[in-house]
Amino acid sequence: EDQVTQSPEALRLQEGESSSLNCSYTVSGLRGLFWYRQDPGKGPEFLFTLYSAGEEKEKERLKATLTKKESFLHITAPKPEDSATYLCAGMDSNYQLIWGAGTKLIIKP
Amino acid sequence: GAVVSQHPSRVICKSGTSVKIECRSLDFQATTMFWYRQFPKQSLMLMATSNEGSKATYEQGVEKDKFLINHASLTLSTLTVTSAHPEDSSFYICSARDRRGHSTGELFFGEGSRLTVL
Numbered sequence: 001e002d003q004v005t006q007s008p009e010a011l012r013l014q015e016g017e018s019s020s021l022n023c024s025y026t027v028s029g030l031r032g033l034f035w036y037r038q039d040p041g042k043g044p045e046f047l048f049t050l051y052s053a054g055e056e057k058e059k060e061r062l063k064a065t066l067t068k069k070e071s072f073l074h075i076t077a078p079k080p081e082d083s084a085t086y087l088c089a090g091m092d093s094n095y096q097l098i099w100g101a102g103t104k105l106i107i108k109p
Numbered sequence: 110g111a112v113v114s115q116h117p118s119r120v121i122c123k124s125g126t127s128v129k130i131e132c133r134s135l136d137f138q139a140t141t142m143f144w145y146r147q148f149p150k151q152s153l154m155l156m157a158t159s160n161e162g163s164k165a166t167y168e169q170g171v172e173k174d175k176f177l178i179n180h181a182s183l184t185l186s187t188l189t190v191t192s193a194h195p196e197d198s199s200f201y202i203c204s205a206r207d208r209r210g211h212s213t214g215e216l217f218f219g220e221g222s223r224l225t226v227l
Contacts, residue, residue, distance in 0.1 A: 043202045043218035101152040
């Protein structure tokens with residue numbers, strides 16, 4: 001069965017303390033791995049799509065990487081405004097997204 | 110990025126009434142729209158896939174007579190929660206896929222609608 005698992009469930013960091021969020025996946029015929037950011041009471045906001053192992057994408061303090069089994073979202077020197085829930089999703093061979101439960105990131109000033 | 114507008118953002122209704130939520134793609138045409146439900150501290154749960162001009166495809170366990178979905182145009186889909194009950198209280202989110210981006214799969218999400226049924 002296709003599955004996407006994110007860890008940790010929650011992560012508290014001090015401002016400037018770099019870390020990584022993990023997204024492990026078992027998705028048949030993976031067409032892409034997506035990262036979204038979701039603020040409380042809002043819909044998800046698209047961040048990145050990764051299509052093949054070894055691919056990396058960056059946006060400001062965020063960098064997403066992909067292997068054959070997992071994806072990482074690295075956050076470098078985070079700021080309080082980076083606090084949000086980060087969701088990853090794998091797209092299967094039928095173009096359906098399988099969502100992880102998210103990692104709630106809290107950056108303390 | 111593309112914009113998806115969802116309305117209303119918050120709605121409170123009495124038990125037994127029906128509520129309609131609209132989802133519009135503002136600057137692109139969406140052949141497919143998706144409706145999700147999200148419970149606190151949980152991920153998105155896909156309720157149904159809506160294709161323009163055809164009947165929606167519902168996920169297992171989702172009552173199609175309770176959650177009516179209409180996708181009348183390439184820019185508008187609606188979700189109607191009929192005879193709402195307190196257990197229907199939730200955060201409902203729509204997303205749309207640009208008709209040109211089917212192979213990339215990128216989705217654009219609305220802001221969500223918080224439904225509270227008293």
